[in-house]
Amino acid sequence: MKAQISISVKDTIPTCLGANFKIATTTNAGTGATFSWQGPNGYTSSEKDATITNLIDKGMGVYTVTVSITGQSATATTLVKSNAIEVAVIGGFTNVCVGENLRLRDVIIRNANEQPLSYAWTGPDSYTSTASATNIPTTEDLRQVGTYTLTETYENGCIVIASLVPTVNKCLSIGNLVWNDTNNDGLNNNTEVGLGNVAVRLYKAKIEGGSPTNNVDGVAIQTTTTNATTGKYLFANLVPGFYIVEVEAPTDYKSSVGVNGSPTGIYEPSISANDDINNDDDGTTVSGQTVRTNYIELSNYTEPQNDGDSTNGTAADKNSNLTIDFGLHKSECPAIPKCVPFIAKKI
Ligand SMILES: [Ca+2]
Ligand SMILES: [Ca+2]
Ligand SMILES: [Ca+2]
Ligand SMILES: [Ca+2]
Structure with missing residues (x-):
């Protein structure tokens, strides 16, 4: 008796949603097998391994693959989800009076095991810092006003960048x-x-x-x-x-x-x-x-x-x-x- 074909999907959690993401399959179906993928937002593919570009837009959810050959077929599904650490949003004290400190930080709430490994800030007046948040006194000449950029590096190698221009007022x-x-x-x-x-x-x-x-x-x-x-x-x-x-x-x-x-x-x-x-x-x-x-x-x-x-x-x-x-x-x-x-x- 001929062995039934089978297919399995490696369980992978993508972490850089902006990057391309591949779902790899393993199957005993030999040469001539065809593949059919279906996923969220109308995703389809006929490749053996699914490649999803820019997952942040395509969305996460259940992806299903069917392998077929000579009257046989087998199906596997996988739930694609993400730790969603690829987005950084700068918030904090971003609208202050002269004399107050600008305290800018990434306001996305993450689990303890999803924190960045390192932070790198750049900003006006030659500002640089590797702290998680800025703490910058503001002065009458407003030299602290300009674009602040935060680069976060994660354990998996993902790099996330966010920018903000704070407001400093003479109140x-x-x-x-x-x-x-x-x-x-x-x-x-x-x-x-x-x-x-x-x-x-x-x-x-x-x-x-x-x-x-x-x-x-x-x-x-x-x-x-x-x-x-x-x-x-x-x-x-x-x-x-x-x-x-x-x-x-x-x-x-x-x-x-x-x-x-x-x-x-x-x-x-x-x-x-x-x-x-x-x-x-x-x-x-x-x-x-x-x-x-x-x-x-x-x-x-x-x-x-x-x-x-x-x-x-x-x-x-x-x-x-x-x-x-x-x-x-x-x-x-x-x-x-x-x-x-x-x-x-x-x-
Ligand atoms: Ca009087
Ligand atoms: Ca008066
Ligand atoms: Ca008053
Ligand atoms: Ca008076």
Whole structure:
């Protein structure tokens, strides 16, 4: 009696899905045997061994092969699956504020025995690393922004590459009010309104011996004018650091002092601008009509809330300090016509 033909399929788990994958058969059918393969996504073949190109697109599943010769046939099946380690996706802290660290990593979850053997990162500013995740401080010049590429090498020789361009934002802002402090008490009382079209300038505070001072560092980094009707101003796109805000008081206006009729008082020189108190006078006259704050520290996600941001309690609110306000008091002694201060004479 003639022996029945048989066929078997070697059980193989492909691991590089992007590569070609071969399913090899073993059969005792001799010369003249024909083969017929069927598989997922309409896969067919008449070869002895099935070759599947780019398995990631063709899909995994059951592949069936039938061998036939002189009225006999035999069938074998195999389930083609993969450890699916061929895909890497970079995630983590990919959208940060200047001053925060970029922490990029492959976010695909894998079994312990499917981890890469090694990692190799390249990125802007000559960045290289062999750690599994980056930990890169970001700076104001944004030199860390660009394409990061991760190459993972696996035990089976598979190499996987992924890339990402992270986003680094200048998240902080300072504002927001210059007002007519009619009662000169250094506080924005309910009936007092904003002063429009006032020039406002923003400076970096000078750092000496590693500490901020109340002196400006160089020229203004941003300038604006207060809104014509509301008296409000805003400086945005700022990074963590120390700042000073300056206004040019309109003619006849002086920085609020808090004590009527006196050149000095509880708000002249001003109480600290860095105290997160809203709607109080933060300005001190430095010369002529120029009025300045002391230094103000800005840091990510620590700025005051309930300070008038429209987005109360959000990250944007935590990054915006709207408590830097200037009370300007109209002098009782107008510049034109010139008024002569009253001097008490001893009689
Ligand atoms: Ca007032
Ligand atoms: Ca705020
Ligand atoms: Ca305010
Ligand atoms: Ca204030």
